[in-house]
Amino acid sequence: MSPRRTPSGGRIDRLRTIRFIFDGTAYTGHQGDTLASALLANGVSLFGRSFKYHRPRGVLTAGVDEPNALVTVLRGEVREPNIPATMVEIHDGLTAVSQNRFPSLAYDVSAINQLGGKFISAGFYYKTFMGPLIGPLKGTRFWMLCEKIIRRAAGLGRAGHAPDPSRYERMNAFCDVLVVGSGPAGLAAALEAAQSGARVILAELDPCFGGSANWSGEKIDGEPAATWASDVVGELKAHGNVRLLKRTTVWGYYDGNTLAAIERVGDHKDAPARGAPRHRHWTIRAKSVVLATGAFERPLVFPGNDRPGVMMASAAMRYANQYGVLPGEKIAVLANNDSAYRAAVALAKAGARIVAIADLRPDVSAACRKLATEAGAELLTGHAVIGTEGGKKLSGVKLAPFSAASGVSKGNARDIGADCLVVSGGWSPTIHLASQAGARPLWSDDLQAFLPPEAGKGWIGAGAFNGTFSTAEAISEGFAAGRKAAGQPALETTTLPDVEPAPLDPNPAPVFEIKAKGKAFVDFQHDVTADDVRLAHLEGFVSVEHLKRYTTLGMATDQGKGSNVPGLAIMAEALGKPIPEVGTTRFRPPYAPVSVGALAAERFGDLKPDRLTPMHDWHLENGATMYSAGLWFRPMIYGGPGETIEQAYVREAGATRETAGIVDVSTLGKIAVQGPDAAEFLDRVYSNVFSTLPVGKARYGLMLREDGLVFDDGTTWRLGEHDFLMTTTTANAGKVMQHLEYFLDVVWPDLKVHLTSVTDQWAGAAIGGPRAREILASCVTGTRVDNEALPFMGIVHGEIAGAPVMICRLSFSGEMAFEVYSGAGHGTHVWEALIEAGKPFGMVPYGLEALGTMRIEKGHVTGAEIDGRTSARDLHLGWMLSKKKPFIGSAMMDREGLSASGRLELVGLISLDNRPLSGGAHIVEEVDTANPHGSLGHITAACFSPALGKYIALALVSGGKARHGKRAHVSDPLRNRFGPVEIVSHHFFDPEGKRMHG
Amino acid sequence: MVEQLSPLEPVFRPGSHGNFVDGVGVTLSEIAPGSIVQLAAWPGEEKKLMATIGSVTGLKLADGAGTGASSERYTAFGFAPGKFLVSDASEGLATAFAGKVTAAIGTITDLSHGRTAIRIGGPKSEWVLAKLFAVDFALAAFPQGSGISTTHHDVFTQIQRSGPDSFDLYVFRSFARSFWKMLCHASDEVGYEVR
């Protein structure tokens, strides 16, 4: 038997023993235990170290608000840091380690930080570490040295470097009513909504439904509350329209009643089921939401309140009632309200000795006195705990008379031995989701807490969330909320379950702090003390946000669930203002921390969508090195054995200009532009004219943006009177489509034009080179491809190897070239036929590098030159700008800045030192390697030109054309490349176009 | 005629996969219709276009967004205002509409090669699809025969409900392989059969 396990009771499965490891020691626990309850049962009291002072810490709570007991869960090499031990369900093989300590949890050298306490008070780092004004540590150097040390001391757990192999998934859900929280109020709401026929989702963050019913010890309809809860869950399960989600934290309340939740599907298992995710990220669109999220018990601020052994009263009760674990044998109680008395009774019943109940109030009700007697405790009203004894474990508490008006009177202090102190400072409703939804909380002087306002547009509250702390009333509110959320009228009378009445007063005394000597913590994890809050006040950081930011109060992993209100109260006192005038923080998602993996789910890595051309597999089988172009994959080179990239593309481009080459151009954007107004539409969106284009011909077109700068280019083919096929660059396909759709839908809705993306309908193979026509002629049937039948920019239809093809004679390479389009499903078939036909001629397949080389030789522009800043004239495409008609961009393209001299213009460069040029190198008149300056522009694309036998480049250079024939230098300090170049026309090769016109 | 090559070819593995010990949650298959055609009416001409679809395919389309119907051979559904996707088990559907959908009514766009059609059927179909699409797949919200347009990340998808627990998905061909992999991945949990 574990030292602290009660002989009976609790909702754990005592027949199932589970083995786990914490900090290298093997322990056992039972099915149903959390890591915290199992370790407590084993007598462990030290769980972690605090952030700043590295103070020893135990476990304070039993839930998601735990600030102290953070651990790292290990799964093989994968580390999951900063998980509250209160939220980890134990399972066989669970391995966890403590954090933020060196060399061990018990002996942490950084605990020396505690000695610097007053020196390293809130905001100390803003006032020092600035370093000397002169010398080797001037500027930011001294700070950066200090920072290194500070960073090492700060931080909690350590993240690993091993990729996480776990599966994370997302799930979309729709429902009429989402109920958040499955305590008595939530269960009642879910049941009522389900019975009225609504589609219901019930989300519970714990492993079992029922909330407080699992540990309150109350009776409902004469049965233990937990039995009532499981009966209701059983009823809910029988409804076909209910989805029950346990281990599910609803963490975000987004616009449009969209809620985000994380379901921990596999964390409680040694290995997840096959194909099941570890976490499932739910996006729930709910017509209506019932918030039954309960309340958090607040700590009190007093010296030594962070010593291991100090625990929230409700948590201690939960450990006893739900887990069958006693947090101590001799337990003292400190409270400012009635609720702790029930904890005292529960702990006494479970076998602990309640050594004293110190109540901050001068007097308490008869009901409380009765409970104190029942617990066998000495009741000390008007008393406070003014200090705690013990090292890393509580051994006693110091009590003294106390009154809210005059504070502690030290004269009659007495010491009481205790190994556990349970504390209740009142309750804060869990209003986070309502606040995320935009609700402004209201302060209740009675409850000394922020309450949600009237129900919001999409939600309604029930139970402790509303500040309704009696179970009977919570259930009643739950039923009403469930009906309302399901759109049903309220009932005049309802039969409600019978709950034994709790004669306790929910209102606490307005006391948050007991002022006495010693460090009294407000924010446990971040080591923010009451004095820190007062220091912030002294220095003027008095607004809530300043308080938070200056002291880091509430910024820890528990997000201030327990510390927020006490911190505000201390500031309010310092300011002499009521608490609500100090303000409250607006809560933002997430309610509790959420794994990055769950949110990313399948959106990255191998599961990120990619796009493949119809010939993709052929490319791979034939040695292509693939290049990712946006989501597409395209062949970069088809490298031979031992070939470098440059050798490969030079060979490919050379062979193409020598005989023929073939390239996959399926990725080009293709848009069907159809309808009686298609030609008119194209005239408006292109800078040049398309209405004069005859059927069966193609034309190169240029599009500008509204601001007059170049947007995209491509050829458009007229396939019929009302039927055009537009091509765009690969990169801009989606943007062009949206641009055209916008104008058609919003600006020119009167035009009869339909646009359809047909990029995927067609496989495109461009075959070019002196022998291209012969190769094509040898395999095409049903059409001639000679100059007469297929002139430059002509289009014909035929068949290749039995598959229908459409051929347009156009050229990007500058060679006699043809784009052969076939149905995508025939793409590989046609491609292979072309390859076969090309074999006798020595035709090669070529990739993007060779394509780029040939386009540089021809001076064609692509995305590197059309970079969103260049005008048509900058690119020497002024001839494309029709003067006969307005078009998109025509009104703005002549603004002074766009026609100013000195703009960057497209030029060609030839390397004069026979060394390679690189994209991104700059151009200068005079080289200055030590202090590069005077950039005239930059290289956009560079290659070795097999046609010219030289290293050449395209560049955008200030006053470009005027510099033709002049010498300049590349200046590339990043790659240490400097050298002379000649500035020339961008038409390097066959400027008259003899080759392509044949 | 030359057969179309499926873009799924290398990743299409018939048989049972994933967690199928308790039975198969979904069945995945490629439909590979002979033709897929998009028909689009000019505003005000929608009724005429629907009548034309009826005359060619025999499918009766009711009024309203996303209306759809299917027969042994044909399927048709609306996916955007005035726009319909029609499929035919045989080739040549675009030709069948040529001349019938006149310039006054609207346009015909042959997408037989451009879209890949995938069917998911079985008791867990809605569960698996809900992982990929932010759409309510419940029968009441998505009745049999009707169609929608939606997106899984960058993958634009048109979906027709082809049965109480069966859906036909039309995706862009270039995305089809990666989408198929995603669909299999999402089906792992419930066990799936490819056929």
Added chain:
Amino acid sequence: MLITCPYCGPRDVSEFAYQGDGNRTRPDPASTDPEAWNAYVYDRLNPAGLHNEIWQHAGGCRAHLAVVRDTLTHEISSVRFAREHGAPAHGRRKPGAKA
């Protein structure tokens, strides 16, 4: 956020592409008034409160929608097809202009 597309019904915001201020009127294409063009291309109403906007249901039916949305709360008060928005008859080529 959910936007109720008149064709597709309520859909997640991730399916939509924002196309900006819906209060702008494109000048007559033949106009060369620089101020009018500058205002159309560069100036935006940017109200804190109700805003007329154009969204495209890019991940759905691809229709453009005229949406009235509150920029302070993100609440949407109306959605219509943009083409039925009564778009002014601008954009026609100036009579007599030759192609």
Added chain:
Amino acid sequence: MAEYSAFSLLKNALSGNRDWKPAWRKPSPKASYDVVIIGGGGHGLSTAYYLAKEFGITNVAVLEKGYLGSGNVGRNTTAVRSNYLLPQNTRFYEHSMKMWENLSHDLNYNVMFSQRGVLNLAHTPGQLDDLARKGNAMRHLGVDAELMTPAEIGRRVPGLDMSQQARFPIYGGLMQERAGTARHDAVAWGYARGADRRGVDIIENCEVTGFLRDGDRVTGVSTSRGEIRARKVAVAVAGSTGRVMQLAGIDRMPIESHVLQAFVSESLKPFLDTVLTFGMGHFYVGQSDKGGLVYGGDLDGYNSYAQRGSLPIVEEVMSEMLALFPSLAPVRVLRSWGGVCDMSMDGSPIITTGPLPGMYLNCGWCYGGFKATPASGFCFAHTIAKDAPHEFNAPFTLDRFSRGTVIDDKGQGPTPRMH
């Protein structure tokens, strides 16, 4: 007020930290000032500081609607860099960088500027060329920049997925070593304290409700705390530019307000020693001294003043983080928040006289406002004091759009959400 130093800390510690004085006073507004600055964020405060320090104008009020620094100065991911493509931007941000390098001393307030470098990653050879173009442009203006090889990047950033099988493999990167991060709140507080020490009145909880006018001329403001006259009224309200300019009767501006979300993970031991940007999408990440990974991505993409984010962007940002660091899947997001960004039509700021007589305008910061804080304040102060721009803000005019002299670093054109 006492200087801050290790000595003053020690002295105060010994006396129980009871003698610290407020970092800035809480004065009531006077009836008139030489200069009223609307907006108590980073830029408004730094403008006040430099007006006093550099131009001797101390009869200045800074009006803040809420608490000081409640806007984007406290809602950003704290990166400071000058790695821009276009010279107008690079010169301005480099001037800012030089001011950052001495800011803690200048303010006697540790703003924790940590020059841990900013590294832009390239995932294709083409992207690497683009980065080289940018880096070389910087080098030709005397700004530091280095290309890093994949091997060097792997050593510098352990945990990064360097595999060639990665969906977007890393081909290299552009590093600016002098760039880094600073403690955002400290910048606001440091400037506030510095301005206050020079006599500037910083007035919180004072909302401007209108402009006082004499014909066209702006002569002051009406506020929730009464009318305040001023010879010069300067507007530095970032995301609220639209609202404030509307009060002056100007309802159309080359500005849209958009929400940008930022995220912080739970505290971790040192994991990342530099600031990193992803090239296949929009993502950036650094680690705060407290240990939280601080990161963000794209704008939500629609006009908003709500400081409220949307879920799809959350998912996108997280997926981009894992594309770089697959080991971070189990690490948890602790907080998210939204800032309202004043997105301009070309992605570059506006610091100018006008548009009305007596008015001065500072806006259009897009994502980049935090790192600009010192130079923005300095240049704006110069513009206000001299009624003419400093050479570094001369290009940032309001009429550059009509003139076609836009400064479009990303080449996206007049689509604010794309910048």
